[in-house]
Amino acid sequence: MPDILHKVGIKAPPEDAFKALGALEGMAGWWTKDTTGESKPGGVIHFRFGDRGFIDMKVLDLDPGKRVLWEVIDGPGAWIGTKVMFDLVEDGDFTTVLFKHQGWKEAGEFMHHCTTKWGLFLMSLRSFVESGSGAPYPDDVHVSYNGD
Amino acid sequence: MPDILHKVGIKAPPEDAFKALGALEGMAGWWTKDTTGESKPGGVIHFRFGDRGFIDMKVLDLDPGKRVLWEVIDGPGAWIGTKVMFDLVEDGDFTTVLFKHQGWKEAGEFMHHCTTKWGLFLMSLRSFVESGSGAPYPDDVHVSYNGD
Numbered sequence: 001m002p003d004i005l006h007k008v009g010i011k012a013p014p015e016d017a018f019k020a021l022g023a024l025e026g027m028a029g030w031w032t033k034d035t036t037g038e039s040k041p042g043g044v045i046h047f048r049f050g051d052r053g054f055i056d057m058k059v060l061d062l063d064p065g066k067r068v069l070w071e072v073i074d075g076p077g078a079w080i081g082t083k084v085m086f087d088l089v090e091d092g093d094f095t096t097v098l099f100k101h102q103g104w105k106e107a108g109e110f111m112h113h114c115t116t117k118w119g120l121f122l123m124s125l126r127s128f129v130e131s132g133s134g135a136p137y138p139d140d141v142h143v144s145y146n147g148d
Numbered sequence: 149m150p151d152i153l154h155k156v157g158i159k160a161p162p163e164d165a166f167k168a169l170g171a172l173e174g175m176a177g178w179w180t181k182d183t184t185g186e187s188k189p190g191g192v193i194h195f196r197f198g199d200r201g202f203i204d205m206k207v208l209d210l211d212p213g214k215r216v217l218w219e220v221i222d223g224p225g226a227w228i229g230t231k232v233m234f235d236l237v238e239d240g241d242f243t244t245v246l247f248k249h250q251g252w253k254e255a256g257e258f259m260h261h262c263t264t265k266w267g268l269f270l271m272s273l274r275s276f277v278e279s280g281s282g283a284p285y286p287d288d289v290h291v292s293y294n295g296d
Contacts, residue, residue: 002150006267007260009293094293098260112155112246119154119267123291143271145157145242 004101004115008122012129014065014088014095020129021068021086030125030134044073049137052148055079065090078110097122116143152249152263156270160277162213162236162243168277169216169234178273178282192221197285200296203227213238226258245270264291 010017020026024045028035034048041062047055055075060083061067068086072079082103089096099122104111120141128134135141142148158165168174175193176183182196189210195203203223208231209215216234220227230251237244247270252259268289276282283289290296 002153003255004263005150005152005255005260006264007257008264008291011293096292098257100260107151107153109155109246112153112248115152115263116154116156116267116270119264120271122264123268123289141271143156144244145159 001102002104002107002111004099004104004111004118006097006099006119006122008097008099008126010095010097010126010129011093012095013093014090016129017088017095017097017125018065018068020125021088022062022064026128028136029132030128030136031121032137033139034137045070047075052137057084076110078104078106078108097125113143113148117148149250150252150255150259152247152252152259152266154245154247154267154270156245156247156274157239158243158245158274158277159241160243161241162238164277165236165243165245165273166213166216168273169236170210170212174276176284177280178276178284179269180285181287182285193218195223200285205232224258226252226254226256245273261291261296265296 020030022039024035024039032047032049037043037045039045039059041059043059045057053076056073057070058073060071061069066088070084072082082101085100087098101118124134124136168178170187172183172187180195180197185191185193187193187207189207191207193205201224204221205218206221208219209217214236218232220230230249233248235246249266272282
């Protein structure tokens with residue numbers, strides 16, 4: 001099954017990147033401001049994107065400074081059952097984020113869209129970790145002319 | 149074999165997007181300023197990125213307003229033999245670019261990196277077509293902390 005892959009380097013230690021991925025206020029700083037729920041193994045996080053939709057993630061793994069792994073339990077049909085993983089690799093004072101959204105059933109147009117959009121959200125993550133200022137929904141960078 | 153997929157919407161007709169993908173001065177406006185060669189079926193285009201490397205593409209298809217298809221004939225080892233395709237889909241006064249970099253042998257760290265980087269170059273393409281100003285090498289957006 002096809003996966004979405006990304007890699008972004010962050011000028012910060014893994015602990016800082018982990019905060020932005022493992023804590024609700026971190027996720028709200030780069031993905032969507034409307035983030036609620038419980039970020040702990042077995043917990044469910046609710047990501048809301050206004051009238052653009054929503055995603056509910058179950059936390060499968062939360063390994064401080066190293067890995068965050070979510071499973072999509074509700075949201076867009078093509079996302080349900082897929083997994084989203086962030087692996088953090090320390091490199092001196094820097095961190096490499098290896099991202100994988102795995103388990104897509106079909107490499108269709110929506111997967112094309114989500115690939116580009118994930119890349120921009122990861123740039124938002126980098127900016128948030130490095131400077132405290134990201135571009136989460138509703139201030140996200142659009143990749144379509146209809147506002148997505 | 150895994151592919152890199154992207155989708156970007158451009159506020160311009162397909163003919164304008166095609167100019168940026170089919171003409172050397174167009175490519176120099178969003179990918180790398182150091183672009184030479186012959187953009188015609190069977191021709192070879194030389195993309196140079198200073199000390200970061202180079203890519204030579206053979207033009208397999210050049211269908212005005214619809215498609216550009218290249219095959220990598222020299223450059224990074226993992227790229228050789230892969231194909232890069234841009235499909236243009238008209239939607240009123242707008243154009244959707246469906247991008248595919250296909251034929252990767254391994255979904256390794258370099259493919260993660262190239263996915264993120266292609267996304268940013270496609271945002272550069274969009275900006276170049278819409279406003280005349282892109283972010284080609286050496287003015288490209290970096291995704292790694294080492295300047296790539």
